[in-house]
Amino acid sequence: MLSIDKLNFSYGDLKVLWDIELEVHEGEIVSVVGANGAGKSTTLKNISRLVKPSSGSITFNGEKINDLESHQVVERGIVQVPEGRKIFPDMTVLENLRMGSYIKNAKKDREANVERVFSMFPRLKEREKQLGGTMSGGEQQMLAIGRGLMTNPKLLLLDEPSLGLSPLFVKIIFEIIQEINKQGVTILLVEQNVFQSLKIADRGYVLETGRVVLSGSGSDLLSNDHIKKAFLGM
Numbered sequence: 001m002l003s004i005d006k007l008n009f010s011y012g013d014l015k016v017l018w019d020i021e022l023e024v025h026e027g028e029i030v031s032v033v034g035a036n037g038a039g040k041s042t043t044l045k046n047i048s049r050l051v052k053p054s055s056g057s058i059t060f061n062g063e064k065i066n067d068l069e070s071h072q073v074v075e076r077g078i079v080q081v082p083e084g085r086k087i088f089p090d091m092t093v094l095e096n097l098r099m100g101s102y103i104k105n106a107k108k109d110r111e112a113n114v115e116r117v118f119s120m121f122p123r124l125k126e127r128e129k130q131l132g133g134t135m136s137g138g139e140q141q142m143l144a145i146g147r148g149l150m151t152n153p154k155l156l157l158l159d160e161p162s163l164g165l166s167p168l169f170v171k172i173i174f175e176i177i178q179e180i181n182k183q184g185v186t187i188l189l190v191e192q193n194v195f196q197s198l199k200i201a202d203r204g205y206v207l208e209t210g211r212v213v214l215s216g217s218g219s220d221l222l223s224n225d226h227i228k229k230a231f232l233g234m
């Protein structure tokens with residue numbers, strides 16, 4: 001579904017991605033793990049075209065998407081839930097969700113998608129009229145994911161959805177990611193929570209200082225000695 005080939009990227013003079021190779025097959029959950037500053041968010045931003053690759057290619061369902069505008073990438077079905085939620089704090093939960101269905105082919109499904117999001121997140125339904133900014137971090141993350149689902153994604157890019165959440169919400173968010181995947185949405189997940197994200201992943205990649213240093217099935221990576229030492233304190 002998604003194929004990244006020899007992707008290089010620099011912020012000005014600072015080179016942060018080196019020859020990244022990454023694939024996501026339809027139906028998978030793929031996790032990219034790595035320390036703070038490894039280049040995880042930058043990789044997602046290249047896919048969603050918030051930044052432009054220096055070289056290399058990114059193809060989605062056979063189409064090269066390097067040169068598309070970011071709204072065109074969304075129209076193809078790639079939707080990013082950004083790091084730090086980035087919900088609209090002064091809008092209600094329902095208004096935030098409706099903002100997610102701005103593209104043409106999501107508008108017609110708006111009300112059905114609101115119902116779908118509310119059935120997935122009953123907590124959001126209860127808080128439908130509450131202002132986004134007054135909710136807890138975990139609830140805001142639910143809202144950010146819910147808003148992403150309003151855009152009818154085929155591939156959902158999730159940037160650190162569990163960051164800063166309480167253990168209870170971390171558990172809920174990882175369950176929700178699996179549920180969304182079961183409903184037919186392919187997932188590319190970027191996380192510092194190496195254990196949880198590899199546990200739910202079909203396959204994973206390890207990024208270190210802008211390079212893919214390891215890849216494999218989620219379970220193989222979890223039992224890998226380097227990963228155990230570097231990330232799991234074992």
Ligand SMILES: Nc1ncnc2c1ncn2[C@@H]1O[C@H](COP(=O)(O)OP(=O)(O)O)[C@@H](O)[C@H]1O
Nearest residue numbers: 011014016034035036037038039040041042043
């Ligand atoms: N807007 C930016 N301008 C300059 N450098 C940046 C910018 N965003 C990130 N970086 C740098 O790029 C590198 C990779 O960052 P990032 O992709 O955010 O890593 P991660 O998401 O894995 O924490 C880091 O060295 C970071 O300091």
Ligand SMILES: [Mg+2]
Nearest residue numbers: 040041083160
């Ligand atoms: Mg990041």
